[in-house]
Amino acid sequence: MQYKQIALSAVIAATTMGAANAATEIQWWHSMTAVNNEWVNDLAKQFNESQSEYKVVPTFKGVYDESMTAAIAAFRSGNAPHILQVFEVGTATMMASKGATVPVGKIMADAGAKFDPSSYIPAVAGYYTAPNGQMLSFPFNSSTTVFYYNKDAFKKAGLDAEKAPKTWPEVFAAAKKLKAAGVSCPMTTSWQGWTQLESFSTWHNVEFATHGNGMGKDGHKARLKLNSPLHVKHINNLAEAAKAGDFVYKGRGSVPDASFVSGECAMTFASSSSYGNVAKNAKFDYGISNLPYYPDAKGAPQNTVIGGASLWAMAGKKAQEYKGVAKFFEFLSKPEIQAASHQRTGYLPVTMESFKMTEASGFYQKNPGTDVAVNQMIRKVTDNSRGVRLGNYVQIRTIEDEELEQVWAGKQSGKQALDNIVKRGDELLARFERANGGK
Template sequence: MKHRSSTLTLTLAICALCAPLASQAQTEVQWWHAMSGPLGEWVNDLAKDFNASQKDYKVVPTFKGTYDESMTAAVAAFRSGNAPHILQVFEVGTATMMAAKGAIKPVGEVMTEGGAKFDTKAYIPAVAGYYTAPNGQMLSFPFNSSTTIFYYNKDAFKAAGLDPEKAPTTWPEVALAAGKLKAAGHKCPFTTSWISWTQLESFSTWHNTLFATQNNGFGGPSARLAFNSPLHVRHFENLANMSKQGLFVYKGRANAADVSFPSGECAMMTGSSGLYARVSKEAKFAYGIAQLPYYPDVAGAPQNTVIGGASLWAMAGKKPVEYKGVAAFFNYLSKPEVQSASHKRTGYLPITMAAFELTEKSGFYKQFPGTDVAVSQMIRKTTDKSRGVRLGNFNQIRTIIDEETEQIWSGKKQPKEALDTAVKRGNEQLERFQKANKS
């Protein structure tokens, strides 16, 4: 009995040692992101579902603050040798990441080396093209790709005597609707988030007009800003007039205005298709989703809108087994059923055509009218002027645009002066970036 007891003790001791070894066999993949609220819940669920789908890898998502903050944290972590495996970077940081030699591992390499199937042609062209280098190599993995769309409060429209089933399609119609909403007592008829993205970047491609030379930066690092054209000035003069009359209410930089639409405070808004997750969850009123307004007298309008949101970058210097885990996770995210579910939940684009078709077949777009607007705006044929905007120091340029356009809303500068100054200051940033990245 004593012999059997000691054998049992030894067996239990060995098993106790085996348990941690078995759990250590699972490779951890650190994922830093900038998603909060309902979108943060979505990101956590994606990691949880992937982890449950296999036993080799464990993706650990970590919220690192805003897009700006997470990118800054990753740069500092990379320099100290503690970078995550995956970093979510907003589209504005794409040119900066492309120029960060030695800091990233192209997603094409990660997928090929990881033995994952990776066909760039499966992705929506406007999405894949944005994250592809001039040599045709895809550098980052399209993730939460969004575009700019128009939201409106159907209940507020009805109360103001407007047709709740008919969104304004042109900017003159937006101004007229705003006037009626104000007359009906609405204190915030129209607002927007992301001024540069919605009112200059997407506005430019939607009207097939250059935001910057060199085909908006895709043609090379010598690009210079061009958003002080007569069309851009005219648009900001109209917005300035609406602001003076209380028809357009500026709510702040970045996505500060996002809360004002689902809360019912503002009746019309231009913002990210990714805001749908919040609107569908929080809005206590009937709402509509429509395409961006345009100026009907501009030849070629409407064309297509530009990509927003972010992509996932694989950071350099990791072990082969860890990159296999990254590839497996990216492969999981590419599955049509996973993409379609994310699209339905968040309003972000389904990044593959297969996911778009699956969503369409499910009847989702018929059940929730307007949810296909973002996709239809993006899958139109793009031109050299409308492919997107990819510039160095783009984040700094957006801050300059915020600073200068805020001078318009406060009445301190005329639109032309503000846009001219933004172009001049922004070009200094482009020149700086060009000098710093000369090979």
């Protein structure tokens, strides 16, 4: 009898201990692939090993627009993740999804977690902050557009490999020399709407859309303005380069990145987050530089626009689970974590402290060009350069791709394409305004 009591007590004790030690799971849906997927998994592993109360479970749910659509559908059926990674162009849509999310500012305050929005780079924090000053989502993988070039190809073409072209006329001239030297793809671009329209606008301090590109007062009433004379001039110049074989269109999104990494394309305009892939897989000497600008454009260069994504906390979860979300965000905010992530991936160090930590470590000196993204972003911003935050912008980006592809194929002019983008895009913006009460 005594033996049975001892055995029973042991079972009860083991069960109780197991229940006490069971970590609360935090589901994190993301869109990171390849080397960045490895980074996300390592972050979760590092957090999970740092404490035993919570376990973050990262899950790849497709590219950005796919994961956002899946999460909204999951929310409606009561199965949403705790954390959702949303790319920057989905911000206005998430802000308009009433009841689907909980502001990160509230989650951190409720949990008593250490969180200081003022410690973040202003251009980053401001993008994810509501007009009332409350931060809505957690800045995670913020990036911006930079200029990559193949130094080996430059040398073979007789170009100065240590001096990247600074202006667009210089870029087009370099492309011609590269073409003459036998390079089949002198120049390409990834994320053409982001690099050649959005960042192009903020870098040149020209209006992309009304109401401060959708970020000002009554931002939901914004309409597109990307068919200005400067925009038309630029797209027509790229069209001429495409016709001559100096510019080669390689596809939508980040698809063209592979063409640069493989050595096929000698110049590209891409996300700073491509750095991890380039550093790991490029078999040639490369350079990273500021985006080029038109020297006759007043106010250029200004600053580039934010890209990447932030982490949103989905609604409908238990208080204990939100404490885990806050704990994870607190972990991600640590300067040493931010600095290590920046140095590994090329994403921005979203706090000034992590930027200074990276600078002090000598990383930028050892890896020339890795500070370009930060320096482009920490400049003083204007109403035209704060960023682009528009409703239905995922669909508008698709329209940009469709219309620009017609230009590269020689089927329409730059002006026709930009006018079409404005007309079709404004219809979607008007629909967004109506859906949000028209006020």
